[in-house]
Amino acid sequence: MKAAIVVIAITVSFAVSLSAQWPKYSEPGIPRDAQGQVLMDAPAPRTPDGKPDLTGDWLRADRDPRPPELSGIAAEQGRGSRAVVVEPQVQQFPADADSPPLATFWDIGTNVPGGVTLTPWAADVKKKRMAIDSRENPDANCLPMGITQFHMQPQPRKIVQTPNLIVILYEANYGTRYIYTDGRKLPPQGDPQPWWYGYSVGRWEGDTLVVETNNLRGAESGPSDGWLDVRGTPYSDQATFVERFRRPTFGKLEINVTVNDPKSFEKPFTVRINQRFLADEEPIEAVCNENQQFRVRIKVD
Amino acid sequence: MNTFRHLIAAVLGLLVASAPVLAHHSFAAEFDASKPLKLTGTVTKLEWTNPHTWFFIDVKGEDGKITNWGFEMGSPNGLMRAGWTRNSMKVGDTVTVEASRAKDGSNNANARTVTLASTGKTLFAASSQTEGR
Numbered sequence: 001m002k003a004a005i006v007v008i009a010i011t012v013s014f015a016v017s018l019s020a021q022w023p024k025y026s027e028p029g030i031p032r033d034a035q036g037q038v039l040m041d042a043p044a045p046r047t048p049d050g051k052p053d054l055t056g057d058w059l060r061a062d063r064d065p066r067p068p069e070l071s072g073i074a075a076e077q078g079r080g081s082r083a084v085v086v087e088p089q090v091q092q093f094p095a096d097a098d099s100p101p102l103a104t105f106w107d108i109g110t111n112v113p114g115g116v117t118l119t120p121w122a123a124d125v126k127k128k129r130m131a132i133d134s135r136e137n138p139d140a141n142c143l144p145m146g147i148t149q150f151h152m153q154p155q156p157r158k159i160v161q162t163p164n165l166i167v168i169l170y171e172a173n174y175g176t177r178y179i180y181t182d183g184r185k186l187p188p189q190g191d192p193q194p195w196w197y198g199y200s201v202g203r204w205e206g207d208t209l210v211v212e213t214n215n216l217r218g219a220e221s222g223p224s225d226g227w228l229d230v231r232g233t234p235y236s237d238q239a240t241f242v243e244r245f246r247r248p249t250f251g252k253l254e255i256n257v258t259v260n261d262p263k264s265f266e267k268p269f270t271v272r273i274n275q276r277f278l279a280d281e282e283p284i285e286a287v288c289n290e291n292q293q294f295r296v297r298i299k300v301d
Numbered sequence: 302m303n304t305f306r307h308l309i310a311a312v313l314g315l316l317v318a319s320a321p322v323l324a325h326h327s328f329a330a331e332f333d334a335s336k337p338l339k340l341t342g343t344v345t346k347l348e349w350t351n352p353h354t355w356f357f358i359d360v361k362g363e364d365g366k367i368t369n370w371g372f373e374m375g376s377p378n379g380l381m382r383a384g385w386t387r388n389s390m391k392v393g394d395t396v397t398v399e400a401s402r403a404k405d406g407s408n409n410a411n412a413r414t415v416t417l418a419s420t421g422k423t424l425f426a427a428s429s430q431t432e433g434r
Contacts (some may be wrong), residue, residue, distance in 0.1 A: 135330035142352060155378065171378065230327065284378035291350035297409070298331050 027280050031250055038279045040251025047161065052207050052247045055161045057283065058275035060152050061093055061252075064105045093252060093274055100256055103271035105152040108229040112269055122234050122264035125219050129232030135298060136223035137230055142288035144175050144196035147213065147241055148228045151255055151273045158283055166202060166209075171283035179211050189214045194221065194237055209245040216241075218263075228259070236263035251277040332373075332411040336402040340370060341418075344394045349387040351376050356390060356412075358398065372398055372412040374426040383425050394419065400426075 031042035045053045101111035109116030118126065129136060139145040145153065155171040164182035169175070179200040186201050198216035202209050218237035219226035226235045239261035246254045253275040260268045295301040328334070342358030354374040359367050374380060377387070390396060395418035400410035412426040 133330035134327040137327045140327040140330065284381060286351055286376055286378045288352045288376075290352070291348060292352055294331070294352075297403075298405075 024280060030279055038251065038277065040249060040277065042250040044247040044250055047163070049163060051161075051204055052209075053161055054159045054166065054209065054245060054247055054253065057156050057158050057278040057281060058253055059156050059278045060105075060154060061091070061274040061276040062102050062104075062152075063092060064152075091276065093276075096254075096272075099254070099272045099274075100270045101272065103148060103152060103257065103273050104229070105149070106229055107231045108148055108233050108271060109269065112271065116233070116269050117266035118233070119262075119264055119266060122219075122236075125226075125234040125264075126232050129227075129234075134230055134232055135295075135300065137232065138224040138227055139173065139230070140294055141224050142173055142292050143224050145173060146196075146216075146227050146235075147198075147243070148257060148259075148271075148273070149230070150175055150177070151257070151275070155286070156278050156281070156283055169283065171286055173288045174286065181209075186212055186214050189238070189240070191215075194218070196225075198241070207246060211241075211243040211245065213241040213243070214239075218261075234264055235259060235261045238263045253277070328411065331403060332401045333404050334401050338400045338402050338410050339397065340400070341395065341397040342370065344390055344392050344396060345369060347387070347390065347392065349377055354380060356415075358396060368408060370398075371409045372400055372415075372426075373409070374412050374415075380426075385424055389424060390415065390417065 026036065029045070031039040033039060045055075047053045101113070104110040134140070137145070139149060139153070144150075150157065150168075150170050150172065153170065153172040157171060157175075158169045160167045160169065164180070166179040166181055168177040168179070170177070175197075177197045177200065179202045181202040181204075183203075184201055187199055192199065192215060194215045194217045196217055198213040200211050200213040202211040204210070216235065216237070216239055217225040218239055219234035220237050226237075226239070227233070228235055239259065242258040242260070244254075244256040244258075248254065255273045255275065256270055257273060258268055258270040259265065340358070340360050342360035344356055345359050346357040348355040354377060355371055356374070357369055357371045359369055361367055375383070377385075397416045397418065398410075398412050399414045400412045403409040403411075414423050414425055416423040
């Protein structure tokens with residue numbers, strides 16, 4: 001009881017100080033109860049043409065198992081009330097029986113029964129990445145971190161949906177992704193030149209936005225290319241992604257990501273990433289390259 | 302008690318909205334979680350910059366010798382969501398830092414918590430460790 005009161009006191013002090021640092025405002029057009037709390041289970045909004053509107057700020061909602069590299073810290077933090085304050089970054093949604101396995105930020109296939117089966121080529125790439133502590137992870141080098149790391153990064157992202165174009169603005173590393181929904185087709189793989197975000201086109205199947213992506217820079221392109229997770233599970237130049245976005249309620253965004261990449265995986269796999277609506281906040285500027293000293297400190301450069 | 306539980310739930314709910322603390326790099330490439338460190342000293346310099354905020358403190362050893370230590374924290378956006386402002390800690394402040402040492406044995410570390418002597422208030426450093434990254 002006493003510990004709980006301490007937790008509350010600390011938490012409230014955070015909340016109070018928070019409001020003093022970033023302008024708070026009450027975002028209009030959001031379903032709320034009489035106390036102003038967002039009704040997360042309210043129906044998802046729709047655009048004038050009747051499509052679900054994915055516009056909004058979103059936080060990842062799934063919690064990663066703590067990796068063994070940090071297990072010592074986990075034990076220490078589990079001791080006191082502080083752990084309670086720091087750990088609940090996001091509130092998880094109830095288990096969803098229809099969901100594919102939840103993707104994990106550290107190692108994307110952790111929850112896939114039997115794991116994802118890497119080809120010998122991909123297993124070798126991953127082994128070499130892990131042998132140097134993932135220091136080439138694009139996230140560590142202020143580079144675009146790829147579709148799955150961007151979806152799961154703890155920093156929020158803003159989706160802006162227009163009839164012909166959906167833009168995802170990632171607070172992390174200033175990422176910007178364009179998804180064309182004007183009916184165009186994907187260009188052939190390898191033409192245009194592969195790029196960090198690849199080439200993405202989206203179409204609506206009922207209330208599901210289906211996004212296909214190709215022309216991604218795979219692991220052949222460079223040490224920080226083709227990373228699915230922090231451990232460096234790779235994808236190759238041949239990879240294509242299919243993402244199925246659904247907004248079943250006001251507060252929930254479900255993204256089923258299928259990775260098709262015969263060079264890296266024995267068979268395609270699909271994982272789920274859930275995101276939670278973030279009301280009354282905005283992404284905060286984070287210009288990653290302002291003072292990037294990581295590579296100097298670890299004496300790579 | 303029910304009301305109390307609701308209060309806790311409400312407060313945690315608030316946190317959910319306000320504390321997506323973040324980190325940036327690959328922690329393991331630079332720091333060693335098995336080498337914890339707790340030091341008290343005087344702040345000599347602050348770098349409120351991306352991708353990581355750094356601060357430096359002078360620590361007086363048992364022999365009276367002063368050593369300057371550098372601590373990495375999260376990025377300013379993450380720190381702001383964890384309750385920091387760039388004025389939370391100033392040059393000259395006395396602070397106690399819990400951290401993990403750099404792998405290379407230098408006087409650098411990744412800070413986990415910072416407690417200000419003047420107020421007793423502990424702030425979380427939004428580091429790779431607290432985020433579990």
